[in-house]
Amino acid sequence: MIRLLMFFSAPFLLAQQTGFKFDFGGNRVEEGFVQVTPATKFAQRTGYGFMDISDLQSVDNEGDALTGDFITSDKPFYFSVVLPEGNYDIQLILGDTKGSSETTVRVENRRLMLNDFRTEKGETAEKTITVHVKDSIIRKQDGTPAGIVKLKPRERKYLHWDHLLTIEFTGKSPKVSAVIIRPNKTAKTIYLTGDSTVVDAQYEPWASWGQMLPYFFVPDEVVIANYAESGETLKAFEDRHRIDKIWNSIKPGDYLLIQFGHNDQKYGNSETSGYRKRLKDWIRKARESGAVPVLVTSMNRRVFDENNKIVNTLDDFPDAVREIAGEEKTDLIDLNALSRTLFEAMGPEASKKAFVHYPAKAYPHQPAALADDTHFNAYGAYELAKCVVKSIVEQHLSLSRYISGNYKSFNLHKPDDVTKFHWTESVFTESLKPDGN
Numbered sequence: 302m303i304r305l306l307m308f309f310s311a312p313f314l315l316a317q318q319t320g321f322k323f324d325f326g327g328n329r330v331e332e333g334f335v336q337v338t339p340a341t342k343f344a345q346r347t348g349y350g351f352m353d354i355s356d357l358q359s360v361d362n363e364g365d366a367l368t369g370d371f372i373t374s375d376k377p378f379y380f381s382v383v384l385p386e387g388n389y390d391i392q393l394i395l396g397d398t399k400g401s402s403e404t405t406v407r408v409e410n411r412r413l414m415l416n417d418f419r420t421e422k423g424e425t426a427e428k429t430i431t432v433h434v435k436d437s438i439i440r441k442q443d444g445t446p447a448g449i450v451k452l453k454p455r456e457r458k459y460l461h462w463d464h465l466l467t468i469e470f471t472g473k474s475p476k477v478s479a480v481i482i483r484p485n486k487t488a489k490t491i492y493l494t495g496d497s498t499v500v501d502a503q504y505e506p507w508a509s510w511g512q513m514l515p516y517f518f519v520p521d522e523v524v525i526a527n528y529a530e531s532g533e534t535l536k537a538f539e540d541r542h543r544i545d546k547i548w549n550s551i552k553p554g555d556y557l558l559i560q561f562g563h564n565d566q567k568y569g570n571s572e573t574s575g576y577r578k579r580l581k582d583w584i585r586k587a588r589e590s591g592a593v594p595v596l597v598t599s600m601n602r603r604v605f606d607e608n609n610k611i612v613n614t615l616d617d618f619p620d621a622v623r624e625i626a627g628e629e630k631t632d633l634i635d636l637n638a639l640s641r642t643l644f645e646a647m648g649p650e651a652s653k654k655a656f657v658h659y660p661a662k663a664y665p666h667q668p669a670a671l672a673d674d675t676h677f678n679a680y681g682a683y684e685l686a687k688c689v690v691k692s693i694v695e696q697h698l699s700l701s702r703y704i705s706g707n708y709k710s711f712n713l714h715k716p717d718d719v720t721k722f723h724w725t726e727s728v729f730t731e732s733l734k735p736d737g738n
Contacts, residue, residue: 317385321349323480326370327359334479337380339372348383352467353728360476362398368425369398371478377471377727380480384466386436388488388524391468394479396425405472408432409461410501411508411727412527413516416707417472425478430515431488433526437462439546447549451541453736456530459503471725488524491700492547492592494538495560497531497676497735498600498685504731506657506664506671508679510600510636513686516707523703532736534565535579544583553591556700559583560636562599562618563675577621584629593699595632598622600640600685603656603674605649611641632698639688642713654719655681657734667732676735679724680717687711 324334335349339357343350351357357378361370372378393415396402401422406415414430439448452462460467470477491514493499499511515525528543538544538561551557565576580596587594598619604612613619619637626633644652657673677685691711693700 317383318348319385319387319389319482319484321382321480321482323349323380323482324367325359325372325477325479327361329361329366329370331367331479334367337372337480343381345383350381352379352381360397364398368394368396368478371397371476373474373476374470377469377725378475379467379469381465381467382482383464384434384482385464386434386438386440388485388490388526389432389434389466390483390485390521391430391432391466392479392481392483393428393430393477394425394481395428395475395477396420397476398423398425400476401474402476403473404470404475404477405725406430407469407471407727409434409467410459410503410512411469411729412501412512412525416516417723420476429520431485431520431522431524432466433490433524434466435461435526435528435546436464437546439542439549441549448542448545450543450546453530453532459501461501469727471727473725485521485524488522489554489556489703490524490526490550490552491518491556491558492551493525493527493529493558493560494544494547495529495558495597496533496564497529498563499527499529499560500531500735501527501529502531502735504729505726506659506678507731507735508677508682510677510682510685510689513679513683514689517686517690517705518703519705529560532564533561535561535576535583537564539579548586548590551587551590551592555590555592556595557583557587557592558595558597558634560597560599562615562622563602566599566615566618576618577625580622580625581629584625584631593632595634595698595700596622596626597634597689598637600636600688601644603644603652605644609645609649611644632696632700634689634692636685636688636692639692639713640685643684643688643716646714647716651719654678655684655716664730664732666730669732671732671734673734679726680719680722683722683724684716687717688713 322334324331330336341350356374402420437450493511501512511527584594659671661670
């Protein structure tokens with residue numbers, strides 16, 4: 302307990318700055334901004350900087366001090382800032398006054414915010430993203446420490462839980478002139494709970510629908526807070542105090558999305574009764590907090606029968622969620638049914654392109670082939686996120702008011718062409734599959 306109190310009272314946690322204005326480029330700096338050059342490597346002393354500076358370049362086109370120069374790289378580059386837990390609007394100035402640009406922006410563990418954002422030759426543009434930054438401390442509503450989330454060893458390497466905001470800039474031609482960070486005290490928070498199919502996966506080629514979801518929501522008004530973790534059941538989520546972290550911060554008007562089943566199912570149908578009770582408890586507690594609970598059925602695994610139809614491998618867990626949604630009059634996203642239609646439209650062979658199916662040595666330190674029929678790559682995760690958004694929009698759920706123009710429509714019978722899906726891979730790779738199946 303003494304060690305926890307010492308950690309909670311660390312001076313840098315209590316006196317952190319919450320607003321920053323960074324001018325990316327060379328030696329010319331806009332008044333009131335902090336200079337960031339290709340040599341600005343992250344240091345705890347300054348509280349900001351690039352994770353790796355080896356491939357960064359600055360270009361100065363002269364003219365305006367803020368927009369006339371920028372930093373770029375032919376590899377993904379990562380900028381980190383020490384920030385206290387909270388929601389933040391991040392204003393990005395992107396582009397090139399003498400050329401074009403194409404930038405993808407992801408935050409923390411590859412959470413997609415901007416996808417292939419382009420500026421024409423001579424154009425710069427301002428884009429705002431809204432990001433949830435979290436740590437493992439459980440706080441009461443007044444900010445008083447009340448406990449800590451029991452992180453798994455691998456989570457300590459993640460780019461969240463770490464008292465930092467980390468922004469990944471990537472794409473065919475990323476060009477960044479400025480980053481302006483301001484707290485956002487009014488955005489509704491959409492909390493995601495679940496397992497490895499929801500988690501913000503750090504390593505390529507693994508991905509989940511949860512980390513793709515922010516791309517489809519409007520910034521400023523709402524923010525996605527993904528608290529899912531690989532291998533978790535409803536009970537484990539409680540035992541590790543992950544849900545306590547949410548109960549102590551969720552506010553009226555927020556949302557709680559709940560998707561569990563893959564790992565719960567492995568314990569057998571006898572566990573369904575405990576599963577039902579916990580789901581109902583979570584629904585009740587969310588409503589007592591003034592938040593809106595939304596149940597999500599677990600998506601299917603990639604298991605086909607001889608007629609190329611998806612086989613149910615989740616026993617009666619999806620039905621339990623549907624029944625509870627009806628009994629409690631709770632919003633329901635039936636990702637189980639949506640994924641069945643989607644995977645059957647892809648077919649047994651083409652659906653491998655949505656899952657982690659890769660030959661040996663496709664990634665560094667991957668001696669054997671990967672053939673995982675539960676976990677998705679970026680393309681599969683993106684398609685499932687579109688399934689989630691499709692359900693929100695077509696049911697006219699209250700969340701639908703926050704869907705951005707990045708979502709047009711989605712025909713489950715005609716999935717997006719995988720050959721036209723563009724995803725610049727991050728520098729982090731791992732051949733070891735996530736917990737859970």
